Amino acid sequence: MSELISDLDGSGLRPLQEPVDARHGILLYLEEVTVTFDGFKAIDNLSLYIGDGELRCIIGPNGAGKTTMMDIITGKTKPDSGRVFFGQTIDLLKLDEPAIARVGIGRKFQRPTVIEPLTVLENLELAMSGAKRLRGLMTTRLSGEERDCIAAVLDRIGLAEHGGRLAGILAHGQKQWLEIGMLLMQEPRLLLVDEPVAGMTPAEMDRTAELLRSLAGSHSVVVVEHDMGFVRSIADRVTVLHQGRVLAEGRLDELQEDPTVIDVYLGAGDAYH
C-alpha cells in the first residue's frame, strides 16, 4: 500500500537507477518489430536504430506507420513481435507509459497537448522530473533549484515573458514550444516529436528548427514531419517509412534522387508543395 501511494509516477518501476547505457553509440534499438491491427500490418518487421545525440527525421506517406512506431516506443501499443531497447540494457517492451517516460523518453503529440487552464509555469512544473513522489505532490511551493530549472527551460523555448499566462491563450506555435519545454523538464535522453511545425508560420518554423537543432547532441531527437522544407532545414539523416517498414535511409538530397522513394512519397509529396 505504501508503495502504491508513493509510486504515483512509476519511478518505483524504474528498472535502473544508473544512466542509460548508450556505449555503442546507439540510444534506441527497434529490431524486427511487427504490429498487426485486425490483420493489417501497421508495422512490418521494422528495424531502426537511433544514435546517441542524433537528430533523425522520419518521413513517409499517411499510414506508413510513423505514429504507430511512436506508440510502440512510448509503450502505448505493444508489438506482436520484435525487440525495443533503450540503450543496451532497458527493455522498453517490459515497461508501461509512465515508466518509459521516467527512463528518459519524452513524447510530443501531433496536436499541441498542453494543459490549457494552467499557466505556462504550472505546465512546466507539472512536467518536472523528480517532483512526482507523493510528498513532492502534496506541496504548493517550489524550491529555488526547481525555480531555476523552470526559468532555464522557459528561456530555451522562448517563453520567458509568458510564464504567468494561461497555456490556453498562447498562439499555436507557442503551445508547441511549451509542449517541447514540458518534455525538457523531464530531462529526457530521447525526444519523440510528432509533426512539430504543422500549422506554424514560417517564422515560427525557423525558431522551431533552431530549437530542435540546439537540442540535438545533448539529446537524441526523432522528428516525424511532412513538411519537406522543414526536414531539409534540420535533419542530418532521414528515414523513409512505407507500409510499416523502412524504405530508405540517408541524407535528404540522396533520398530525393532515389527512384523508389520518389515513387511512393517524394514525387507525390513535391507535387503538393
Place this chain on the structure above:
Amino acid sequence: MPLPPWLLSDRAGLVLLAVLALIGVGVPVLNLLVPPDHPLHLTAYTVTLLGKYLCYALLAVAVDLVWGYMGILSLGHAAFFALGGYCFGMYLMRQIGTRGVYGDPALPDFMVFLNWKELPWYWHGFDLFWFAALMVLVVPGLLAFVFGWFAFRSRVSGVYLSIITQALTYALMLAFFRNEMGFGGNNGLTDFKDVLGYPIHADATRIVLFVLSALALAGGYLACRWLVSTRMGRVLVAIRDSEDRARFLGYRVERVKALVFTFSAMLAGVAGALYVPQVGIINPGEFAPLNSIEAVIWVAVGGRGTLVGAVVGAVLVNYTKTWLTGALPEVWLFALGGLFVAVTLLLPYGLVGLLRRRREAAV
C-alpha cells in the same frame, strides 16, 4: 495565525467558510435561545432541514472533486453516501438495545421479525461508536478503491465509466432491498433512539448534529481546496484535460484516479453518516440512481471545478426541491430535468462561473 496562501487567494472559499461559521453559531442561537413564539425562532424542523442541506453540500463537494477536477463523471456517488449512512445507521440500531418493539438486547427489530437467532458477523462491532465511525470511512473508501482500481486500470473512462458507476449504485440498491442482506430490506434502518447516549430527537442533539455537519462541510471543503492547490491538483487537471499527456509525463494516472476517487468516496460517506441521524432513517432508496444524478446536477448548477459552486448548487437546488415538492409535487422532476438542460446549454460553468464572468467583464 496567518492564513496559508492557497486559502488566502480563495476569496469565494473564505466567504463560504464565513457563512458556515455564521450559521454554525447563528442557527443554535436562533433555535435554543430565541423563545419559540418569537418570529426569529428556528424550529427543530428547519434546523434538521438545514443540516440535511449541509450533508448534501458535502456530497456535492466530493462529486466536484472527481468530476470537476479529475474529469470522472461519477453517477454513483450516492452509493458511497448511502454506505456511510448505513454504517452509522447500524451503530444507531445497536444503540436501541432493549427499547425496540421486541426488546431483544442485541438483535435489531427487523432481525427478530425475520426470526434470526443471532447477529450476523458483519453487525459485530457496530455497537461501538469509534468502530462505526471508522467504518463510515472504510466501507465507502474500500468499495471506491477496489472499483476504481479495476475500472481505471482497465482504462475505462468517459461515458462508459459513468454507466458502470450508475450500475454499481443500482446493484447495491437491489442488494439492500433484499431482507437476507441483513440491513432491514425495504424499510432500512430506523426508529433510532439515541446517539452516544443523547436522545436523538432532542433539540440539543439536533443542534450538535447540525454544527457537526457544518464543521464536516468546512473540513471537507478545506481538504479539497488544499488538494487542488497542490501540485497534485495540477496533475488532476492534467488528467482531466489530457490523460495521455499526464501518462507520457510519467504519472501513474490510474493510481492517482483510484486514490482521489477513494478520498472522494470517504467524504461522501461522512456526509451520509451525518445525514442519517438527522433524517432518522436510511433505506435502499438512498442508492437510487436518481440520487447520484441529482448530486451531479447540484454541481453543474453551482459550477463544476469550483468546489464553492458545488455547495451553492446543492443548497439552492435542494431548497427549490423542498419548496416545490411541497407546493407543486408533480412538477419537481420536470423542473430538475429542465434545470439540468438549461444549465448545460446556458451556463456551462454554473452560477459561480457566471459570477466570475461578470466580475471579469467588469474589470
